[in-house]
């Protein structure tokens with residue numbers, strides 16, 4: 035096979051190979067089921083290393099364009115030829131909000147748990163990953179317990195087991211973040227890392243900055259702390275940096291909380307330039323950054339290295355977790371803290387709960403050591419990409435045209451921006467009565483926001499089609515009734531000085 039390779043190009047060769055096949059598949063010159071050249075044959079004909087071809091095929095696999103069949107090679111996937119537009123016109127209004135920490139995290143969290151336990155519900159609301167292969171977990175758990183037997187009957191270091199910290203450091207190196215195990219603290223999920231960091235960094239008079247919308251679990255902690263919070267709106271490419279600078283100057287906040295990669299709830303990943311600019315602003319205004327990368331490893335496309343990788347002044351604390359890739363029930367997360375804040379945070383961890391369960395740490399460690407983690411990530415990316423595509427297609431087909439959404443390059447969810455005045459609560463209630471649970475976007479705003487829904491797409495293709503078509507019908511019904519209501523309301527207003535207009539009859543629609 036002749037693939038034009040430009041060896042002088044700044045585009046790596048594996049991406050050139052990927053692009054070539056991607057084009058052939060998208061234009062249907064390679065049809066579903068057709069076999070790709072073997073790795074050996076292609077590496078010989080192109081005179082490139084086998085690893086280059088493997089990497090190109092890996093990316094195509096993650097993108098859902100091809101799949102491997104044990105012992106027979108790589109084949110074009112059937113969903114690859116399904117055409118749909120990557121339609122994202124997400125462009126919300128840019129309003130800054132200032133509030134004491136707020137939020138309804140507990141309510142949403144419990145509702146998602148109930149939904150998961152009911153079984154017959156399509157839960158688009160949760161931030162939980164799809165479940166794991168239980169046999170694999172059983173094997174790993176058994177092996178890890180026998181390997182770590184001598185550790186299990188003793189207390190452990192508050193910062194976590196050295197072996198696990200070494201493995202996490204290796205993992206982070208693949209993300210472009212170079213850290214030593216002595217800069218890592220293993221925590222009970224990343225929620226604990228967030229809580230420890232926010233309690234440690236923020237004093238009662240301090241201002242802090244969050245993106246709006248943002249992860250409601252952080253809003254919950256800030257509410258608990260009674261923190262003074264400024265919400266800087268997200269644009270389609272990340273936090274609005276102009277507004278950020280304005281508020282850095284006027285309020286001199288202590289801390290910026292950002293989810294730079296696969297943002298929760300919007301799914302947006304910021305560019306390298308955005309990261310550099312954000313860090314430069316933090317340096318200029320001597321503000322710390324709390325970088326939450328909970329969806330680390332779930333990206334379909336290569337992502338820029340974390341902001342922490344650019345940090346030369348120990349301004350950035352980096353947080354991540356195995357909850358979204360392995361299991362939330364494992365409760366293993368971690369934080370990277372460099373410089374003078376490391377020891378005080380280790381002490382906070384100790385005073386909080388001594389250390390993370392040695393059993394959980396041993397299981398996470400075994401997943402990493404055995405290479406299963408890497409394989410599992412590959413599988414997750416492939417299935418999530420298929421689900422994301424299925425959801426995008428379903429949105430195109432069933433949602434009213436006035437609705438905008440983001441197109442995330444990984445993670446678990448996308449964000450839909452609904453027209454103003456849509457009765458979102460009613461829609462959520464009616465959806466639930468038809469066994470569809472959706473997250474009302476209000477939970478992710480500091481105070482008032484715009485009507486929105488976060489939709490978790492890690493479901494079967496059938497569940498996505500069924501759930502989104504039901505939601506689409508509800509949205510259409512309420513968009514139509516809403517238009518009627520507004521028309522009636524404005525007619526009454528125009529007709530007379532009728533005070534009826536102000537009665538809650540109409541307000542209840544909004």
Ligand SMILES: Cc1ncc(COP(=O)(O)O)c(C=O)c1O
Pocket residue numbers: 161222223224225226249251293298326328354355356357362366367
């Ligand atoms: C952005 C973000 N950070 C942190 C967490 C907390 O996850 P865990 O405590 O399970 O690691 C979540 C969970 O949904 C999240 O979405």
